[in-house]
Amino acid sequence: MNEKFFTLPEEKRQSIINAGYRVFSQNTYKKSPVAEVASEAGISKSLLFHYFKNKKELYLFLWENCAQITIEYMTEYGCYDKEDFFEMLYSGMRAKIRIMEKYPYMGEFTIKAFYEEDPEVRDDIRKSYVKYKSFKADGALNRLNPDKFVPGLDLEMMHREIYMAAEGYLWEMMQKLPIDVEKMESDFTRMIEFWKSIYLKKED
């Protein structure tokens, strides 16, 4: 891929990347027209082929970029170094919302790419995935201190439940782009407050 791409003004690079995520997230790899990416980014197809030597390279760049972005934001919002469970939840959510704000279709692209079956890219996707897998912020369950929660609570169920509700909410939001960042933050904050109110032990 052409190094010139990285010297492009932020705005232009952004629009190319987002056009890519949009197109590839709504079509399979094979049926995603490079021309559509170009025109949506406001440049000619020829120029796009000037930055990326072919469709595959563009696609794989976008894929690698997902991981980069995610790690970058997660680090910035301190998702890796929170002690308290709800704190971690909160910062994770904020990171995710910011990503959605800047790259609305990245989430869907990630999933679609992960399950992509086209032999032209499948193996590269798989290979690159294991490389980044270790960055996942797992082990939140172990960090839960049972003393803080209502007695007898099934912590694993609670964790699953919260996780799924968050997924469900994000999924719902993704259906009707563009997203409303303000609303999402306040919705999520309310939800976390709600969870705290029912799951945390009352100290009275």
Next chain:
Amino acid sequence: MNEKFFTLPEEKRQSIINAGYRVFSQNTYKKSPVAEVASEAGISKSLLFHYFKNKKELYLFLWENCAQITIEYMTEYGCYDKEDFFEMLYSGMRAKIRIMEKYPYMGEFTIKAFYEEDPEVRDDIRKSYVKYKSFKADGALNRLNPDKFVPGLDLEMMHREIYMAAEGYLWEMMQKLPIDVEKMESDFTRMIEFWKSIYLKKED
């Protein structure tokens, strides 16, 4: 559309329908090849065009069929006539799982069709949607009796929370087809038990 389609053996009709849902759920209307539907259903393209006079007719039939199926299952599982909130949740879930079992891609197709922008079908989709809208099993919130729940609980939040968790779970399941009906039922049952345990007032 050709009436002969309805006299087809159940199995064959099924496979055509499912092939249709699969293809149209993973591509936009325009980029869904009729030939792919046919070959996946195990028949020739010509024969498919014998049953449906063109692509649009096939697509709209599948769309109408979604509503039919949904209403049929919801009725069969008594989703419209349950009094208790958790009972309703349970029967709704069972209906949904059975649908997913028989028509794995119907859910995704419904959403995709709903947001389809292609001028060739958009208006028909919209029009047909309002026709069925009234069948939605709404108003579950009003049916909630606050006395049965823990004092001070925000019922609306609880409702939203449960709804989103269910969505999140179903979405997760849909990513890795084919579905495991047994597992889904037991997962869901456990989740409902969990919700009951934390939201319902303890009578001791």
Next chain:
DNA sequence: ATGAAATTGACCGAAGGGGTCAACGGAGGT
């Protein structure tokens, strides 16, 4: 003005798309 870099429109060959149609083959009637 000049040369290099950025950017494009026109173009190409291949593939894929919706839809048609003549023909095939088997079941049933005579």
Next chain:
DNA sequence: ACCTCCGTTGACCCCTTCGGTCAATTTCAT
């Protein structure tokens, strides 16, 4: 044995789309 009907198909048509190239034009710093 022959005909007829009908479910079914493969080959075909014509048009569009796609990935990728390239010569030509525009932009811009010097």
